[in-house]
Amino acid sequence: QVHLVESGGDSVQAGGSLTLSCVASGDSLRTYTMAWFRQAPGKEREGVANLARYGDTQYADSVRGRFTISKDNAKNALYLQMISLRPEDTAMYYCAARDGNHGLLPAGLYTSWGQGTQVTVSS
Numbered sequence: 001q002v003h004l005v006e007s008g009g010d011s012v013q014a015g016g017s018l019t020l021s022c023v024a025s026g027d028s029l030r031t032y033t034m035a036w037f038r039q040a041p042g043k044e045r046e047g048v049a050n051l052a053r054y055g056d057t058q059y060a061d062s063v064r065g066r067f068t069i070s071k072d073n074a075k076n077a078l079y080l081q082m083i084s085l086r087p088e089d090t091a092m093y094y095c096a097a098r099d100g101n102h103g104l105l106p107a108g109l110y111t112s113w114g115q116g117t118q119v120t121v122s123s
Contacts, residue, residue: 002027002112004095009117016085016121022078022095022114029076033102035110036069036080038091038119045094049080050104058104062088085121092116 008020020036033052039045049069050058057069068081078095096110 002029002032002097004097004112004114006093006095006114006117009093009119011120011122012085014086014121014123017081017083018085018119019082020080020093020095020117020119022080024076024078024097028073029071029078029097030073032097032099033105034069034071034078035096035098035104036067036078037094037096037107038089039094039116040091043091045107046091047104047107048093050102051078052103053101056103082119085119087121087123090119090121092118 002024003026004022006022035050036048037045038048048060048063051069066084070079094116095114097112098110
């Protein structure tokens with residue numbers, strides 16, 4: 001099972017940019033579908049971006065055009081580039097993994113999770 005560690009969260013002003021990283025160990029990400037989720041206080045965990053094993057991407061409507069998910073197999077790392085950040089993007093962001101080729105799945109179907117990294121966007 002892959003072990004995931006996120007980083008890159010920060011406090012930024014609206015309109016700013018951040019790139020989150022998720023470094024994996026224990027297994028290669030080449031065979032996994034990877035996703036970014038976020039959870040704001042009092043809200044359910046929400047899938048924002050998914051990168052299937054064979055390269056297909058999916059984005060939540062709320063972030064499409066602003067967020068980009070990518071993976072570096074050589075570094076065994078997943079990234080989430082975020083631009084034009086809004087206060088409503090404020091949340092704890094998590095990376096998640098599931099072996100195989102999948103579209104964006106419910107959170108409970110991902111088998112590995114990181115500990116999260118906090119993104120705060122002020123207006």
